[in-house]
Amino acid sequence: MKKAVFLDRDGVINEVLTDRVKFVNEPNQLYFLPGVAEAIKQLNQLFDYIFVVTNQGGVGLGYMKESKLKSIHDHMIAELAKEGAIIDEVVYCPHKPKSGCDCRKPHSKLIENLAINYDVDLSTSYMIGDTDTDIIAGKRAGTKTVYLGATDPIADAVFPDLLHAVPWIIDDMVK
Template structure:
């Protein structure tokens, strides 16, 4: 079985609610956070499969179309490619925040489906997020959980770091 790192997108990989961008609804709204390309490359080199699991309620609310989200993800993948960093797969929930669907975090369905598809041992994997729904989804799926950034709220993660690169450096040191 493989080891996986499941990453929330907004606030972990890219800026959100910053001075430059409120929400990422088009490629020009996408700004890779410092250290993310390097962090994902290190995960790739350490043989972790890296996934993005993201709620994208803007589709359900009519702020963007699925095609626009695909263009945002193409931009993300291109920016990561500049670091020779690769994402194994992306899962997203397009439903409105109050839709009560099975795939929207804090429910763990996106993580569980990716784990089955890519033969991931969830007990040896991590969910990295910047908010409580990410942490709850990881716990529900059976991963270890990591809270990054400064939008912490009352999330109770297993680990906490200022950013993705800090977590990855800790993980790689621990794995050696």
């Protein structure tokens, strides 16, 4: 079986709720966080797949069309690839918050579906996010979890950003 890293998007890969951008509604509003391309490039060397798993309730709320979201993701993948950082697939929940769907994190359906489709062993994989919903989704799916921020009581590890998390993941993999 294969190993994967599942990354949340907003707050892990790109800026959100900053002075520059509130929400990413256009490709040109996607600003990468420092060190993201380098971190993904390092993870590409160790893992079979890097996936992005993201809640995008703006689609369900009517703030953005699904075609626009896909263009944002295509732009993100292309820009990261220019730096040698490969994202294998992006999956998202387009539904409104509190819609009751089973694909919105903290549910783990998106992660589990990717694992089935790509023959991924979730117990040797990692979910990295910046909210409790990301961490809970990873735990429910059976991955190890990394929280990006100040503190999280249920995550396996906590780091300020993705680049700082990579050495711990590398070390944890060989244990």
